[in-house]
Amino acid sequence: MSSLIVVKTGESGQSLLEFAVSLLVIVPVLIAAAGLLGGEWRRTRCAYRLFETARAQLNRTRPMLQNSFVQIQETSEDLRAQLHCGNISEQIRFPKLEYAQF
Amino acid sequence: MRNSKNNMGSLHFPMLMAVAVLVLSGIGVWGLMNHWRMLVGTQLRLDRCIGSISQEFRNRMNTIERANSNIKRLRLAIVAATLEPSLIPPLKAGLTLEIVLQDANLAAWKLRQLQWVTYQGCLKPGDWYLPLPSMQWTRLPDDPLGPMPLQWSGASPGFFHIEAGRGSRTSAAQILRESEKREFYAQPKLMARWTTPKKFLARANLY
Numbered sequence: 001m002s003s004l005i006v007v008k009t010g011e012s013g014q015s016l017l018e019f020a021v022s023l024l025v026i027v028p029v030l031i032a033a034a035g036l037l038g039g040e041w042r043r044t045r046c047a048y049r050l051f052e053t054a055r056a057q058l059n060r061t062r063p064m065l066q067n068s069f070v071q072i073q074e075t076s077e078d079l080r081a082q083l084h085c086g087n088i089s090e091q092i093r094f095p096k097l098e099y100a101q102f
Numbered sequence: 103m104r105n106s107k108n109n110m111g112s113l114h115f116p117m118l119m120a121v122a123v124l125v126l127s128g129i130g131v132w133g134l135m136n137h138w139r140m141l142v143g144t145q146l147r148l149d150r151c152i153g154s155i156s157q158e159f160r161n162r163m164n165t166i167e168r169a170n171s172n173i174k175r176l177r178l179a180i181v182a183a184t185l186e187p188s189l190i191p192p193l194k195a196g197l198t199l200e201i202v203l204q205d206a207n208l209a210a211w212k213l214r215q216l217q218w219v220t221y222q223g224c225l226k227p228g229d230w231y232l233p234l235p236s237m238q239w240t241r242l243p244d245d246p247l248g249p250m251p252l253q254w255s256g257a258s259p260g261f262f263h264i265e266a267g268r269g270s271r272t273s274a275a276q277i278l279r280e281s282e283k284r285e286f287y288a289q290p291k292l293m294a295r296w297t298t299p300k301k302f303l304a305r306a307n308l309y
Contacts, residue, residue, distance in 0.1 A: 018114070019114075019117075022114065022117050023117075026117055026120075026121065030120065030121070030124055033124060033128065034124065037128055037131055037132075040135065041131050041135065044135045044138060044139070045138075047142075048138045048141075048142065051142055051145075055145070058296050059274070059296055059297065059298050059299070060297070060298055061298050061299075096295060096296065097153055097156060097157070097275055097294040097295050097296050098293055098294055098295065100153050100157070102150050102153050102154040102157070
């Protein structure tokens with residue numbers, strides 16, 4: 001049984017052109033999307049770590065997340081916590097129950 | 103048999119794969135972020151719920167205890183007013199007002215307890231909870247001076263615990279007496295504070 005392979009010559013340039021155009025469009029989009037997603041990811045993770053650590057401190061329970069360099073300032077009315085994750089800084093304030101407004 | 107090869111798609115395929123990987127990882131990251139957001143949202147909802155119900159319990163207990171003090175004072179005043187009987191009717195009216203205030207607070211708390219177990223309050227179906235503390239006040243029958251103040255039946259607990267949760271999220275509060283008396287004759291008021299959930303304490307004891 002014989003098989004016939006048809007190779008159209010002269011189309012490699014067309015493919016390379018399409019590849020280059022695709023790269024021009026897709027690569028910046030991918031980089032921008034990855035940067036945006038990465039930034040949001042770091043911010044969310046930072047906020048979540050801060051929330052958990054500060055809340056554990058407020059409840060006098062052991063923090064669930066260790067190795068968190070959370071700065072906690074406790075006053076008679078509330079508990080303020082701050083966490084720096086790289087260039088991201090998150091702050092949170094939990095009022096003590098006697099002073100909380102709902 | 104005719105087998106034709108076309109290399110036009112060979113370059114687009116890796117690009118498609120890259121886009122697919124990015125999209126899938128983006129969906130995954132977004133899903134995890136959304137999960138965290140939901141956890142925080144649930145926690146804040148539980149905190150608001152426990153916080154508001156704890157403050158309500160504290161306020162109602164303080165109101166009842168304040169009314170109790172007023173009732174005792176009014177009853178003493180009624181005894182003293184036997185020297186001036188015209189003062190007795192307004193004093194008795196004041197006494198009745200304090201009784202009505204106490205009964206209204208007790209009834210309102212009973213209603214809140216009912217709402218709590220039927221998810222009509224701030225809890226949502228699917229949340230778990232500990233029953234709200236009962237106000238074990240009882241009133242002795244009236245004596246010639248009029249209605250009696252309320253008395254706590256049984257030993258007075260050191261604190262009251264309110265707790266609810268959903269899944270892994272829990273919120274708990276304690277209502278306890280302030281350590282200092284603010285007024286010389288007054289009983290120390292009740293205060294509310296966040297506390298360690300019993301669920302966590304049970305887990306800590308288990309291990």
